[in-house]
Amino acid sequence: xxxxxxxxxxxxxxxxxxxxxxxxxxxxxxxxxxxxxxxxxxxxxxxxxxxxxxxxxxxxxxxxxxxxxxxxxxxxxxxxxxxxxxxxxxxxxxxxxxxxxxxxxxxxxxxxxxxxxxxxxxxxxxxxxxxxxxxxxxxxxxxxxxxxxxxxxxxxxxxx
Amino acid sequence: xxxxxxxxxxxxxxxxxxxxxxxxxxxxxxxxxxxxxxxxxxxxxxxxxxxxxxxxxxxxxxxxxxxxxxxxxxxxxxxxxxxxxxxxxxxxxxxxxxxxxxxxxxxxxxxxxxxxxxxxxxxxxxxxxxxxxxxxxxxxxxxxxxxxxxxxxxxxxxxxxxxxxxxxxxxxxxxxxxxxxxxxxxxxxxxxxxxxxxxxxxxxxxxxxxxxxxxxxxxxxxxxxxxxxxxxxxxxxxxxxxxxxxxxxxxxxxxxxxxxxxxxxxxxxxxxxxxxxxxxxxxxxxxxxxxxxxxxxxxxxxxxxxxxxxxxxxxxxxxxxxxxxxxxxxxxxxxxxxxxxxxxxxxxxxxxxxxxxxxxxxxxxxxxxxxxxxxxxxxxxxxxxxxxxxxxxxxxxxxxxxxxxxxxxxxxxxxxxxxxxxx
Numbered sequence: 001x002x003x004x005x006x007x008x009x010x011x012x013x014x015x016x017x018x019x020x021x022x023x024x025x026x027x028x029x030x031x032x033x034x035x036x037x038x039x040x041x042x043x044x045x046x047x048x049x050x051x052x053x054x055x056x057x058x059x060x061x062x063x064x065x066x067x068x069x070x071x072x073x074x075x076x077x078x079x080x081x082x083x084x085x086x087x088x089x090x091x092x093x094x095x096x097x098x099x100x101x102x103x104x105x106x107x108x109x110x111x112x113x114x115x116x117x118x119x120x121x122x123x124x125x126x127x128x129x130x131x132x133x134x135x136x137x138x139x140x141x142x143x144x145x146x147x148x149x150x151x152x153x154x155x156x157x158x159x160x
Numbered sequence: 161x162x163x164x165x166x167x168x169x170x171x172x173x174x175x176x177x178x179x180x181x182x183x184x185x186x187x188x189x190x191x192x193x194x195x196x197x198x199x200x201x202x203x204x205x206x207x208x209x210x211x212x213x214x215x216x217x218x219x220x221x222x223x224x225x226x227x228x229x230x231x232x233x234x235x236x237x238x239x240x241x242x243x244x245x246x247x248x249x250x251x252x253x254x255x256x257x258x259x260x261x262x263x264x265x266x267x268x269x270x271x272x273x274x275x276x277x278x279x280x281x282x283x284x285x286x287x288x289x290x291x292x293x294x295x296x297x298x299x300x301x302x303x304x305x306x307x308x309x310x311x312x313x314x315x316x317x318x319x320x321x322x323x324x325x326x327x328x329x330x331x332x333x334x335x336x337x338x339x340x341x342x343x344x345x346x347x348x349x350x351x352x353x354x355x356x357x358x359x360x361x362x363x364x365x366x367x368x369x370x371x372x373x374x375x376x377x378x379x380x381x382x383x384x385x386x387x388x389x390x391x392x393x394x395x396x397x398x399x400x401x402x403x404x405x406x407x408x409x410x411x412x413x414x415x416x417x418x419x420x421x422x423x424x425x426x427x428x429x430x431x432x433x434x435x436x437x438x439x440x441x442x443x444x445x446x447x448x449x450x451x452x453x454x455x456x457x458x459x460x461x462x463x464x465x466x467x468x469x470x471x472x473x474x475x476x477x478x479x480x481x482x483x484x485x486x487x488x489x490x491x492x493x494x495x496x497x498x499x500x501x502x503x504x505x506x507x508x509x510x511x512x513x514x515x516x517x518x519x520x521x522x523x524x525x526x527x528x529x530x531x532x533x534x535x536x537x538x539x540x541x542x543x544x545x546x547x548x549x550x551x552x553x554x555x556x557x558x559x560x561x562x563x564x565x566x567x568x569x570x571x572x573x574x575x576x577x578x579x580x581x582x583x
Contacts, residue, residue, distance in 0.1 A: 002450045021362075022343065022344070022362055023344075024344030024345065025342060025343055025344045027344035028324075028325070028326065028327055028341070028342065028344060029325070030328060031327070032325065044577075055344075057343075061344045062342045063344060063345075063346060066329065066346055066347060066504075067326070067327035067328045067329055068327075068328040068329060069284075069327040069328035070327050070328075084497075085248035085448070085494070085495075085498050086248045086249060086444070086448055086480055086491065086495055086498070087248060087249055087406040087407055087480055088408075089491075090406075090407045090408060090480065090482060090486065090491070091406075091407070091408075121497055122328075123246060123248065123330060123501065123502060124246055124247070124248035124249070124250070124330075124448075124498075125287045126245050126246070126251040126253075126254040126285070126287055126288065127249065127251060127254075128248070128249050128250070128251045128404060128406035128412070128478065128480070129251060129404060129405065129406055129407060129412040129413050129414060130412070131412070132378055135287055136448075138287075138289040140287060158410050
């Protein structure tokens, strides 16, 4: 199971689940841990979380499919979430989304052919004073311009 | 330019976070010391006397909520901080936790003492990872100094605090959905009653307040209830407000302002006026679920009572301004799409009604409207309001309803001309 979750975390979740009264409360944590390690949550990841916490797979699945930041399908190495809520919309968010689709050569819900980026829309990121905004992984970028986006994407490509 | 009294933002520095040493140097944890010398009931009374109202959107009086809590019931009870903050236009809890996370910890410790609650959780949205790390560090520092833990400052009262990181979805900000989310159940809202104070997290008495609400609490005990009330400009208000500005303003920043400050002063002085010398057309005064206010309403004071009298709500005090080049049908369509996508799907008016509203606005904005579609739109507004399971669809109908009442001519103009008259 090492490709889904490091053994040390497997042991930690098993121990914590056994020690608490309500192991269900660890489902979101465990799904996030699998995703952080594996990139997304495959069926085997759902089964692993269920087994570690001693809950039913369906109880994990109904959580995994509810939250939009848990991925049940393969994604690229970096997931780009572009805000399409009202403040970013009012500040040129549509043009930012169009620029990202153009430079990445993909539409929303797609992954670049090199497996580097997946592009998804998201609701408000809580960066309304710095609209338009996007989030890559867990990092938020604000006051976006096409030039700024190009530099940010280059930074991620060079790090790879 | 900012001569307004800074209470919650007094330790705020650009790009920096105030942790324990700086927080204590600025009087941090003196509110907790003062509260622990009082009886729990006196603490609740003082919050009531301060007229603190919830900052998460609903504006319920905090002291009153605390007084409903079964404080004397023995056993497990929970205190939750709602840091889901996913209402578009709202980013003040984000700014607060980036600047000064110990205020939340101290406020929660006082609240826990007031209601004799032994365990708390800080619920934070996925996008606020830096805030989660700040709060975790603040909890560790506070525990190390005896502000949290088994025997807080020798009072024999104990309170432990944990952080929960969520994974997206606006509905988690609804308090019973948040409770389901914390339990690791599918986060649809629960039916009320029973209210969380009776049957909350794990079926135990639970009190939920917004992050900013908790951050106000310590100051009520260092400055007193009378001083706290006097911070507001209007007798109806009390304390200060964190106001996040966005949209078509010169300065889109988050300010701490006296409750009751006129909307015009916020837009013109703090926001620097509408960007590019354009004119003010409308604003969402308190987040995406609050009805639009127009230029004629700019003298409304920012407090709960006056905003309701003006036909809107104070909400989260996140103000999004639109200039005269904005099509209000297109703006409302964007808002409706947000609510339709974030619906949890539990009840029919929300799950099916909101996509219907989206479709109708799409047709009208694209120039394919008709009197029949306008009638259907009015019907949806009338029939969704008051019929949904939780407040999400009700909130969605805030701006949608005000499109009819405040910008009905613009809506009809789309249909008459067969195109959007603005964009």
